[in-house]
Amino acid sequence: DVKVTQSSRYLVKRTGEKVFLECVQDMDHENMFWYRQDPGLGLRLIYFSYDVKMKEKGDIPEGYSVSREKKERFSLILESASTNQTSMYLCASNPTARMSGANVLTFGAGSRLTVL
Amino acid sequence: AQKITQTQPGMFVQEKEAVTLDCTYDTSDPSYGLFWYKQPSSGEMIFLIYQGSYDQQNATEGRYSLNFQKARKSANLVISASQLGDSAMYFCAMRENNAGNMLTFGGGTRLMVKP
Numbered sequence: 001d002v003k004v005t006q007s008s009r010y011l012v013k014r015t016g017e018k019v020f021l022e023c024v025q026d027m028d029h030e031n032m033f034w035y036r037q038d039p040g041l042g043l044r045l046i047y048f049s050y051d052v053k054m055k056e057k058g059d060i061p062e063g064y065s066v067s068r069e070k071k072e073r074f075s076l077i078l079e080s081a082s083t084n085q086t087s088m089y090l091c092a093s094n095p096t097a098r099m100s101g102a103n104v105l106t107f108g109a110g111s112r113l114t115v116l
Numbered sequence: 117a118q119k120i121t122q123t124q125p126g127m128f129v130q131e132k133e134a135v136t137l138d139c140t141y142d143t144s145d146p147s148y149g150l151f152w153y154k155q156p157s158s159g160e161m162i163f164l165i166y167q168g169s170y171d172q173q174n175a176t177e178g179r180y181s182l183n184f185q186k187a188r189k190s191a192n193l194v195i196s197a198s199q200l201g202d203s204a205m206y207f208c209a210m211r212e213n214n215a216g217n218m219l220t221f222g223g224g225t226r227l228m229v230k231p
Contacts, residue, residue: 009159031217040125042207043221050217058218090161094217103211104151105219107161 003027006091006108013115019078021111023091030096032074033105034058034066037088046089049074050096081115088112119143120208120222128228129198136183137193137225139208147213150191152182155205155224164206167191195227203229 007022025032031050035043035058045058047066055066063085067075074093078085089112092105121140129135141150152164167175167182175182183192195202205226209219 033218035221040223042120042122042223043209043219045218045220048218088159092161096217103149103217104163104166105161106163107153110159112159 004091004093004106004108006089006111008111009109011111011113013081013113015082015115017081017115019081019113019115021076021078021089021091021113023074023076023108024072025074025093025106026072027093027095027106028071029093029106030071031094032068033092034064034074034076035090035092036060037090037110043090046076078113081113083115086113086115118222119220120210122206122208122222122225124225125223126226126228128230129195129202130230131200132197134194134196135198135227137195137206137208137227139191139193139222141189141191141208141210143189143210143212145212145214149211150182150184151209151211151219152180152191152193153207153209154202155207156201157204161207165193198229200229200231203227 004025033048034046049055049068065077090110091108148169150167154162165177165180167184179196181194205224207224208222
């Protein structure tokens with residue numbers, strides 16, 4: 001089974017701190033994604049990457065950056081955390097495939113970040 | 117405009133009964149896929165079922181079926197014979213052909229199964 005591992009399940013940080021959320025997948029997937037989940041809003045895409053050192057903005061990239069130096073690892077960075085970034089962060093991956101058929105996203109367990 | 121709309125923030129169902137979770141979508145892309153995910157309290161998103169826009173038959177996976185009505189742009193999830201373990205958040209999502217491998221998610225429905 002594909003495994004997507006997020007390094008921290010729970011983090012508490014202070015306003016202004018730099019925060020790193022790490023995600024590792026073990027199935028050689030080309031595509032990796034960072035979503036943010038908030039009640040009533042579902043999951044919103046922050047950034048995604050389709051190859052090493054490549055990144056694309058999602059729907060809500062402001063206040064975030066990402067890094068993908070190795071194929072298996074995709075990091076989400078909050079340069080200066082703010083209270084409105086308190087949320088659940090979900091990492092996901094999938095292989096590049098033809099559009100026909102399900103190309104299922106596999107998710108990590110999530111990282112719940114609280115910014116005080 | 118919302119691409120995926122789930123109008124039921126929360127629902128109750130009696131154990132062993134069937135339940136329908138609503139999902140409507142908005143796209144002008146003729147080629148797209150629709151997904152349902154389950155998120156239990158542990159937080160991990162679990163893939164349940166997929167329907168392609170050109171699929172002729174409604175998708176089924178065990179107790180899960182997808183009631184796909186293309187003209188109405190709806191993709192409702194039907195869970196038959198509800199179990200206590202079905203209590204979770206359920207998310208509908210769509211991938212459009214012109215959006216590559218990204219999924220757009222709805223706001224979710226919290227399902228609570230009563231014993």
